[in-house]
Amino acid sequence: MEKIAIVGAAQTKYESRKADQTFYDMVFDVTTAALEDAGLTLADIDNIITVSNDFLDGRTISSMAVGEAAGAHDKNISTVEGDGTFGAFYGAMRVLGGFRSTLVVAHSKGSEGNPQFISNAMFDPIYHRPLGLDTTSAAALQANAYLTRYGITEEQCAQVAVKNHGNARHNPLAHQPLEISVEEVLRSPKVADPLKLLDCSPVSDGAAALIIGNEEIARKAKTKPAWVKGVAHCAEEYFLGDRDLANPKALRDAAKRAYQMAGIRDPRREIDVAEVYDAFSYMEPLWLEGLGLCDPGQGGQLTESGLTAMNGALPVNPSGGVLSAHALLVAGLARLIEASLQIRGEAGAHQIPGVKTALAHGTHGPCGQSHCIWILGES
Amino acid sequence: MSDWRDEVEALTLKGQIKMPYTWSVGETGSRFLVALRDEQKILANRCPLCGTVYVPPRKNCGTCFADIGTDDWLEVGPEGVVTAFTIIHQAHPLQPLATPFAYAIIQLDGADVGFVHILKDGWDRLKNGVRVRAKFGIERNGRILDIDGFEILT
Ligand SMILES: [Zn+2]
Numbered sequence: 001m002e003k004i005a006i007v008g009a010a011q012t013k014y015e016s017r018k019a020d021q022t023f024y025d026m027v028f029d030v031t032t033a034a035l036e037d038a039g040l041t042l043a044d045i046d047n048i049i050t051v052s053n054d055f056l057d058g059r060t061i062s063s064m065a066v067g068e069a070a071g072a073h074d075k076n077i078s079t080v081e082g083d084g085t086f087g088a089f090y091g092a093m094r095v096l097g098g099f100r101s102t103l104v105v106a107h108s109k110g111s112e113g114n115p116q117f118i119s120n121a122m123f124d125p126i127y128h129r130p131l132g133l134d135t136t137s138a139a140a141l142q143a144n145a146y147l148t149r150y151g152i153t154e155e156q157c158a159q160v161a162v163k164n165h166g167n168a169r170h171n172p173l174a175h176q177p178l179e180i181s182v183e184e185v186l187r188s189p190k191v192a193d194p195l196k197l198l199d200c201s202p203v204s205d206g207a208a209a210l211i212i213g214n215e216e217i218a219r220k221a222k223t224k225p226a227w228v229k230g231v232a233h234c235a236e237e238y239f240l241g242d243r244d245l246a247n248p249k250a251l252r253d254a255a256k257r258a259y260q261m262a263g264i265r266d267p268r269r270e271i272d273v274a275e276v277y278d279a280f281s282y283m284e285p286l287w288l289e290g291l292g293l294c295d296p297g298q299g300g301q302l303t304e305s306g307l308t309a310m311n312g313a314l315p316v317n318p319s320g321g322v323l324s325a326h327a328l329l330v331a332g333l334a335r336l337i338e339a340s341l342q343i344r345g346e347a348g349a350h351q352i353p354g355v356k357t358a359l360a361h362g363t364h365g366p367c368g369q370s371h372c373i374w375i376l377g378e379s
Numbered sequence: 380m381s382d383w384r385d386e387v388e389a390l391t392l393k394g395q396i397k398m399p400y401t402w403s404v405g406e407t408g409s410r411f412l413v414a415l416r417d418e419q420k421i422l423a424n425r426c427p428l429c430g431t432v433y434v435p436p437r438k439n440c441g442t443c444f445a446d447i448g449t450d451d452w453l454e455v456g457p458e459g460v461v462t463a464f465t466i467i468h469q470a471h472p473l474q475p476l477a478t479p480f481a482y483a484i485i486q487l488d489g490a491d492v493g494f495v496h497i498l499k500d501g502w503d504r505l506k507n508g509v510r511v512r513a514k515f516g517i518e519r520n521g522r523i524l525d526i527d528g529f530e531i532l533t
Contacts, residue, residue: 019389019391020382020383020384020389058394058396116471116473117473120473125400125402126402126404126408126412126435126523127408127435127495127523128495128523129473130475130522130523130524131475131482131495131496131497131523131524132471132473132474132475133482133495134471134473136469137465137467137482140465140467140482141463141464141465141482141483141484141495142463143465144463144464144465144507145462145463145484145507148463148507189468189469190468190469191468191469192465192466192467192468192469193464193465193466193468194465195465237441239492239495240484240493240495241484241492241493241494241495242433242441242492242493245463245484
C-alpha cells in the first residue's frame with residue numbers, strides 16, 4: 001500500500017447541549033481548526049467527506065447542508081452515513097485512488113432530536129421496531145449474553161466506567177469527566193438490566209475533522225504524520241437473533257485483516273495504546289476480545305488487572321472513550337483522532353509515553369453490527 | 380472569552396417531522412404474518428444449502444445467498460428457550476407496554492436463529508435457559524405483536 005497519513009485533526013468540546021451552535025457552525029469550526037492544526041490551506045485539500053445522519057439532523061440529505069462549512073465550495077464532496085471511522089476509510093481510499101488529500105468531517109447534535117426514536121428507527125419496521133427496541137435495550141441483550149456466557153460480572157463492567165470517566169478528567173474535550181466508584185456505578189439507576197445509567201455513554205453534541213494525505217501532503221503539513229499501517233472493516237447480520245452477540249466475529253475479521261496489513265503478529269505486545277468504541281461499559285472488554293487483545297471471556301479481568309489503565313501495559317481509552325463523550329457518528333472519528341494524537345505525542349495530559357503503534361476502533365449498527373479498525377504508526 | 384449570547388438572544392426553533400409510511404411486507408413477511416394472524420402459527424423457512432432454519436423466514440440465506448423461496452417452510456415453536464434477556468426499567472413512548480417488561484432472544488423449538496420478542500411478567504423465574512411459550516393476542520391484525528408475548532413455563 002502507498003503511504004498515507006493523518007496529518008491534522010480537530011474536535012469540538014463534547015457537551016450535552018451546544019445551545020450556542022448549529023451543526024453547521026461546529027463543522028466550520030473543526031474544519032478550520034483541522035487545517036490550522038495541519039498547517040495547510042483548503043488549496044491543499046482535494047476531497048471533502050462529510051459524515052452525518054438525516055434523522056439526527058432532521059433534514060433529508062443532511063450532508064448537502066454542510067458543504068460550505070466544510071470548505072467544499074469547488075471540491076469533490078461526498079458523504080458517508082455511518083460511523084466516522086467508515087467516513088475516514090472512504091477518505092483513505094480517495095487518497096489511495098490518486099488524490100493528494102481528503103478532509104473528513106463528522107457532526108451530530110443528539111440534543112436536538114430524540115435518540116430513542118432515532119435508534120428505534122434503525123430496526124426492521126416489520127419485525128423489530130414495533131417491539132420498541134432501541135440502542136440501549138439491544139445493547140442490554142448483548143450485555144446479558146456476554147456476561148452470562150463467561151461469568152463476567154457487573155462489577156467488572158463498572159470498573160471500565162470508573163476507569164474511563166476517570167481518564168476523561170485528563171481530557172479537556174470530554175463531556176463527562178467523573179471521579180466515581182464502582183459502588184456508584186452499581187447503584188446508579190437501572191436502565192435495562194444489566195445496564196445501569198453509568199454503564200451507558202451520554203448523548204453528546206460535537207463534531208470532529210481530520211485530514212488524510214499522501215506523502216507529498218505529509219511532507220507539507222507541519223504535524224508529525226500518523227501513518228496508516230493497516231485498516232479494515234467488516235459487518236455481520238442485521239437481525240440480532242442471527243448473531244452470536246457474545247462473539248463479535250465481524251470485529252475479529254476486521255482486526256485480523258488490519259493486523260495483517262500492518263504486519264502485526266502479536267497485537268497484545270505490539271499495540272501501545274487502543275481507543276475503542278465503548279458506548280456501554282461491557283463493550284470495552286467485549287471489543288478487546290474481538291480485537292484479539294485477550295482470549296474470549298478474559299476481557300472482564302483486564303481493568304482490575306490494571307493492564308488497560310493509563311499506566312498499564314496496554315492503555316485503553318486514555319481519552320475517556322465513548323463512555324465519556326458520545327456524539328453519534330463523531331465518536332469513531334474521535335477514536336481515530338485520539339490515536340493519531342498519541343502517535344504525534346500531542347495528546348496532552350492523557351498522552352501515553354512512547355507510543356509507536358496505536359489502534360482505533362469504530363462501530364456502527366446495533367450491538368456492534370459493523371466494525372472499522374485502524375492501525376497507526378509513527379513511521 | 381466573550382459569548383455572543385451576552386449580546387443577542389440565542390433563539391431555538393421547535394419542529395417535528397411526522398412522516399407516514401406504508402411499508403410493503405412482501406411475500407416472505409406476508410406469509411409469516413398471515414399465519415400468525417389466521418392460524419396462530421409461527422412459520423420459519425430453511426436454507427436449501429446450509430439447512431439453517433430462519434424465523435422470521437427470509438427471502439434468502441444471508442450466509443449462502445441461496446434463494447429460499449417457498450418450498451421448505453415449516454412451523455416452529457410455539458415453545459422455545461431464552462438465550463438472552465433484559466428487563467427494561469426506563470420507559471419511552473415507543474415501547475408497546477409499560478415498564479418493567481423484558482425483551483428476550485428466544486431459540487424457538489425447531490429454529491436455528493434467535494427470535495426477539497417480549498415477556499410481560501415472571502421476572503423472578505427469568506434466566507437464560509428457561510423455557511417459554513408464545514401467547515397469541517385475542518385481536519390479531521397481521522403484526523409481530525399478534526404474539527402478545529412469551530410466558531415462562533418452568
Ligand atoms: Zn444457507
